[in-house]
Amino acid sequence: MLWINISGILLIALIVWWFWLYKPQEVEVTNNKMVIRIENGVYTPAHIKVKANQSTLLAFIRTDNSPCAATVLIPGLEISEEIALNKETVITLPPLTTGEYPFHCSMQMYRGVIKSE
């Protein structure tokens, strides 16, 4: 039983580390444009690094037909955009001040972060 309990506690620790503590690597935007795919319940890439004080284009391509995936919200920038299926939908980000700007679907099951620095 001891080993089962230790395994259980380790599993909990793993969950906490994997989902909350781990800092995923950011993908840097090149040429002011980043293509983000919406597929199988996730944004790829989900962690994006942009240059501060510079306008950036986010091109979303949705192949996921779940209704959740149809809207992308960036609350910090008051942006909400419907993403067409199997097409490129471009959102123009204004020049951003340094900081983090989460983006997500309307139910927050799809999540990502734009880091401006």
Add this chain to the structure above:
Amino acid sequence: MGYSDTDSTQEKTSLKQPSGSIDLIIDGAGCASCVGKIEGALTSVKGVQQAEMNFAARTVSVSGQSEPSALIQAVKQAGYSAKVVQSSSEEALLDEKEQADLAYYKTLMWKMWIGLALGLPLMIYSLIGGEMTVTTPTERLAWLFVGALTFSVMFFAGKHFFVGAWQSFKNHSANMDTLIALGTGTAWVYSMAVIAVPELIPDMARHVYFEATAMIIGLINLGLALEVKARGRTSEAIKRLIGLQPKTARVLRDGIEVDIPIEQVLLHDIVRVRPGEKIPVDGVIQEGQTAIDESMLTGEPMPVVKKTGDEVVTGTLNKTGSIVFKATRVGKDTALAQIIKMVKVAQNSKPPIGRLADIISAYFVPVVMIIAVLSALAWLNFGPEPALAFAIVSATTVLIIACPCALGLATPMSVMVGVGKAAEAGVLIRNGAALQTASKITAMILDKTGTITEGAPKVTDIIVTNGSHEDSILQLAASIESSSEHPLAMAIVESATAKGLTLNRAENFNAIAGHGATATIQNQYLLLGNEKLMRDRKVDISGYIETAQQLASEAKTPIYFAVDEQLAAVIAVSDPIKQDSITAINRLQSNGIRVVMLTGDNRLTAKAVAEKVGITEFFAEVLPEDKAQKVAELQQQGEVVGMTGDGINDAPALALANVGFAIGTGTDVAIESADITLMRGSLHGLADAIAVSKATLRNIKQNLFGAFIYNVAGVPFAAGVLYPFFGLLLSPVIAGAAMAFSSLTVVMNANRLRLFKAKEH
């Protein structure tokens, strides 16, 4: 034939068929090497300038001029298939979305039947007393076969959950797919372990749960399918608005009237609209007179008479006459397009009430996974035999019953329907925060002119004091006021113009805010304004104060007119009270809202107007710059203040108020300082806005309460907290059904808002 242009306005203004681009969706392109092949095939087509493929999206953007059919043929010859992506108009996007939703619904229903086809017989078998245990070699063989069938169900009907869960996991995130995949996966793996290595599992725990896996996959697919259907109904308001846009317009090109697609109407085009037709783009009438039904946008039931020089708005219905107008706003610039955009943005914004649910959603899935582990450990440590089976059942049930979707959907679904419902009543709500605050308003300040009254004052009396002729007084007064933009000044000018009087050129014009104006005409020093102005300039008005008070008590505004500092006349101007202001104000008051009137007018006139409309509290003689101060005063008294004005000279007060309401004139939606824009002049729009905000907030609270209670009660129940007291442990199948229908319930409850009707209308 070319294809529709997406290029610059410069190209649009030349009436030639422009060079443009067309998008194709490619099927069958499975590898990156296909890109060059497809692009090469397309560039070889005559007229194509460039073909650029986005492999990730499987789309090709082709620029130049050629037949779409030739492009499709070229792709076909290269060994792939292609179809044209239709124009990205709002309507086309909506159609595509509806078709995609329908296809998704059908797929989910098909998956539901696969799950239930296996799950239902297995569940019935277990319910009628069939053994779900593995004790003999024959049973092992039989259950192995069922296990393989269940795996097929997981693959064909539940693959999307597992793929989604894996992708999320790789991305260090977790969602609903994670819970379903873990729950059903655990049940299947455990059951297969019972079959594969029964000797490692205690006798009493040799139970299989294939029926749970298959049933849960079937039921959750059913729940998702019904949710897709129900969600479609939440965007009905936006569909209705988009549907207002006509598809074609009759424009004058080279002296000939031609019907052309709406996308090809250019700025300054001359457009003809016959009775019974919709206005295709915004414009100004050049010829003809008609009555236009604007109810679909403003909620105003009476048709509005329009003549040369008046504006017409896209989507409204021409009722009686044939008109010719010049296009002033086309495409995405029309008022209708702006309204649609504003409603869409507001529908996706969240009121502060949803923030807690958002925070919880962010941590929800990993927390549920931890609870599942803790629950399994608790059963293994303290549970009765078969503890292992209990541990597996409780962990699976916890994972399956938890529903982050219900929490996530609670607020956005209601906002979506509520904002749409408001738009149907001609009320444009800027965002979720405005919606929430509007539901809490305790005091409403109404600007008098243009809000309670028509905002179109008329001269009613001219009382001459020095023996001059009325017309010469009016002529002089109008000559001063022709330089002013004040509504009262405009009334005097209009009255003089209507009498055919010629206005003189005023010199040294000086407008004194809140008092009046001074000017010199033919060496005469003229003063026109209120009592304060006369007193300041030492004009003796003592003989006419009573007359002025009498006029004021009749809700007229008295204006003193002095020539060379001698009183020459008292001019009365009256602004008629809007027909339905009294009932609308009564409606606000009966909802417990303290209604306060605010005006720059004198106290007596203000009192008379307030009494007529049933308002007991008013601020008179308020200078424009002091309006915001009055808002602040009420806020200091602890009131949640709504301020209603025309959005132009009220901007600071509208911005300071907890909720600023701008009364638009028809379809003027670009009122930046307002949180809520009323597209019609009636104050009933105000009462409607508050009523729909209250109904939406009530709906959000019901949804949030339901979603919280469901999860807070469901998860511990699934973990088995009731087992020690009542011997109750939830079946994973029941948990699956509850989970599937919890989010559906939220969407259905939000849909109830569609039935909301503002009272007294």
